[in-house]
Amino acid sequence: MRKRLDTERVMRRIHAHLAPGSIPIHAPHLGACTMWTRTVNDAGYAILWTARRKLFVARWMFEQTHGPLLAGLEPDHLCHDPDYCPPGPDCPHRRCINLAHLKAATHRENTIRSGAPTGINARKEWCDGEFGPHDLSDPANVYVRPSRPHERECEPCRRQRHLKNIGTRREQTRRAIQTAGGHGTQMSLLD
Ligand SMILES: [Zn+2]
Ligand SMILES: [Zn+2]
Ligand SMILES: [Zn+2]
Numbered sequence: 001m002r003k004r005l006d007t008e009r010v011m012r013r014i015h016a017h018l019a020p021g022s023i024p025i026h027a028p029h030l031g032a033c034t035m036w037t038r039t040v041n042d043a044g045y046a047i048l049w050t051a052r053r054k055l056f057v058a059r060w061m062f063e064q065t066h067g068p069l070l071a072g073l074e075p076d077h078l079c080h081d082p083d084y085c086p087p088g089p090d091c092p093h094r095r096c097i098n099l100a101h102l103k104a105a106t107h108r109e110n111t112i113r114s115g116a117p118t119g120i121n122a123r124k125e126w127c128d129g130e131f132g133p134h135d136l137s138d139p140a141n142v143y144v145r146p147s148r149p150h151e152r153e154c155e156p157c158r159r160q161r162h163l164k165n166i167g168t169r170r171e172q173t174r175r176a177i178q179t180a181g182g183h184g185t186q187m188s189l190l191d
Pocket of ligand 1: 032033034077079080093096097098101
């Protein structure tokens with residue numbers, strides 16, 4: 001028979017292994033991440049072994065608060081943005097279990113929210129995206145995220161989007177400093 005989980009004990013164990021993380025650069029309103037400092041699986045997600053089972057910490061914490069996730073849903077990290085984060089297990093957000101950073105979503109919603117193109121059709125030879133057209137028959141123009149091996153993305157568009165995001169962020173910071181009455185030395189910190 002499966003041993004029942006002692007919820008309070010598990011919760012105490014989890015809280016003993018948390019450390020404050022950084023504030024997501026693209027979504028500062030979320031506040032800082034709460035990082036799991038113990039074991040992660042190969043994909044980089046927080047796991048805890050308890051009563052002979054492997055617990056996915058983010059999912060478990062989420063379900064303690066919101067009830068069981070419906071089939072097909074997964075906790076999505078709002079602190080994560082593939083345009084800024086390193087791909088796959090290297091992304092630090094996979095270890096975040098800040099409940100305010102987790103939202104139930106389908107895998108498809110995750111992809112859309114992230115701003116990533118929902119995958120270029122496998123046979124499509126030209127990108128007619130925001131920054132296109134780009135020749136996708138050239139492998140150098142095709143990018144495949146390690147975490148999403150079945151999707152192709154247009155590499156030149158991805159790069160342009162990244163630059164545009166950085167530009168927007170810089171402009172927002174500049175405006176925030178100006179609004180706060182800053183000038184001179186603070187401005188120079190941006191360049
Ligand atoms: Zn987070
Ligand atoms: Zn991330
Ligand atoms: Zn493109």
